[in-house]
Amino acid sequence: MAMMQQSSTATGVGGEQENYRFALVSLTSLFFMWGFITCLNDILIPHLKAAFSLNYAEAMLIQFCFFGAYFLVSMPAGKLVRALGYQKGIVTGLLIAALGCALFYPAAALATYGLFLGALFVLASGITILQVAANPYVNALGSVETASSRLNLTQAFNALGTTVAPYFGAVLILSVAVEASESLTQAQAEAEVVKLPYLILASALGILALVFAKLNLPQIKEHCQSGEQGEVVHNGKTSALQSLHLVLGAVGIFVYVGAEVSIGSFLVNFLAQDDIAGLSEASAASYITYYWGGAMVGRFIGSAVMQKVPAGTVLGFNALMAALLVALAMTSTGTVAMWAILGVGLFNSIMFPTIFSLALRDLGPHTSQGSGVLCLAIVGGAILPLLQGVLADNIGIQQAFFLPIICYLFILFYGVKGSKF
Template sequence: MASAPSNGVAEPINSDIGNVHQTGSFRFALVALTSLFFMWGFLTCLNDILIPYLKDMFELNYTQAMLVQFCFFGAYFIVSIPAGHLVGKIGYQKGIVTGLAIACVGCLMFYPSASYASYWMFLSAFFVLASGITILQVAANPYVSALGPAETASSRLTMTQAFNSLGTTVAPFFGSWLILSSLTHNSDPAIEAVHHASTVQVPYLMLAGALCVLAVVFMILKLPVLGIKPTNTPGTSSGSAWKYPHLVLGAVGIFVYVGAEVGIGSFLINFLTQPDIGGFTEAEAANYIAYYFGGAMVGRFIGALVMQKISAGKVLAFNATCAVLLVAVAMFAEGTTAMWALLLVGLCNSIMFPTIFSLALQDLKQYTSQGSGVLCLAIVGGAIVPLLQGIMADSLGIQLAFALPLICYAFIAYYGLVGSKATRPQSV
């Protein structure tokens, strides 16, 4: 198989390969790849279910509970560059299989973590699982971008991300049914620990089986071979991609977007169980997460169509501005008003990641791959922002802690209107 770019989004394919046979092959590949977007969305969303589960099991404060996201999204920062080199050597398809296999190992690690009731073992399992998903991201995102014209890459990525959102929409029902609904508060700590362990083991064994099946399927599939040459990665001697201001600001945009989305999702269950907000049980609150991520799914299908008529920057700024207003309402209102305001932020999130990603990579030419690697590293915002939000929640309260995501969305609005149009350097 042809070597992949060392990281991130690939350079566009040549127009002379767009014949009927290859178009059909590309469509088949896109259909196959949607299963991966679904699966890693599903697995990522389960973190939001497990945070209250682990918080209850180990009697953690908010800061300690957010270490789940710190370990999970920290893997993106640590593994992204090695994953890019790996995919560059073995190709997209083998990279996908490798990512699935490592994610499978991560799911299997939840079994001993629950048996020994060790929070640090759980955190290790999250890191390994996220490492596998990082390799999948590094392989699949550029592959989707390369499967068609460059001018429709944003729309294509948005459409596949919609299936990622489908996974995040289904996951809360799965987690509520198999994990949170069976939580008990037994007076005997030993009995309660055993019950907690069995509650999380079965779901992750099921997920490990599903990942194993997907790995076998992608070993067998014949995906299109794309003639894409690897270019520079972050950290190499040629730092030319860093001379593009719109890329640097885009990396900040990815950082704050992932941080805001993950931060809100991580606190949703605890927010909805507050007596003055929803007063739900944890299992009931988990079901409402589906509205948050379901809104993102619907918005991505709509956004894929809207951005063919309206510039991506304007759509991004509009969504981010709406998110700022909704988070502000959630901070200062009560009851169902605050609840639905926060849940509707999911609809605003819909097009943000793929749109920021695509805008940041515009006009990078031979530095597209390097720039994409920079953006992959910026996903570490999902580790940093929720942890900071946890510290704020412990000191200011959970509602006022949403001031941090509000600031994040304000920057994204700026990027859509101004930052993405920053002057490109004349020569690099």
């Protein structure tokens, strides 16, 4: 607690701004890494679906275990960050994520689906701690007025990770799986190829943990619980949950992540359909780059636009456009359907960081708790893709996309009105 109560080590306004800038530059590497790792799930799903002969609902257990960790770990992570501080919280998250990546090796060696799910849960637990620590930290490194713009800028590097990941996965996982040894069973051969990619990720995360342990990052005083006994009161509230804009923001995060992950999880199989594009898994995986690349471009654009236009207005517009594109993908075929669904990524771009920053507005010392609540809501990425998997098994992949449309309509409401409560 003592560490978190210290003021910034920078002296003067100029020194403080310079220290903040250094911290933001350092944090971009974290946003890149967890975007990269999360997007690899879109490659793992069709890969393990084929390896273990899974139906869509069973394959979506990958996302269920990964994003389910957010539900179980977010609130404890919020307490951990309050106790250790943002920087040590980030280091802890990196180490746990590295352990999760390393666990892919024994899971692949034994070719057991349940072990893959367990490794994903550990990996996601580390990512959850990173989210709880890094998002509010970025939000606090500057003025309230530019918080959404600032978080969108750093989240653009998260989208860069999701843009690069499909190529990485297509080359090192899907294409290698096709050439796997015929002497092995299908499950053994396809499980083996994930060893190297995840060992590389484990090493990278471990190195990042060492780097962040040594960095001299500014400490934020106003967003931390005081050491005094009793409840902390801010604007007449003793808990973040008493702020309606936070509660509605948590619902917004739930449906946004659910919609984004649902679409990303089904892209390979959707593009492989004969009446859409008829692509092979490896070819379809490379097209996911357009989906996540659009998110990266949109965040850079959104960061600039939100310097002039209110964040809620931009959020509402993007949600409307995303809903219209998903509806077009549902009701058309061929290249029109393919590019409509890929184009959703451009409008997804600013949603997560904008909802996050709007929901944390004016929480003061309850910010860490609010961040934990918002990260808990990321469990939408576990529940909604699983629900869409059940729908896809029963009514078809294309028709099941009506679920994300409902999600985007709520986000439209939050941007226009809900964020102002």
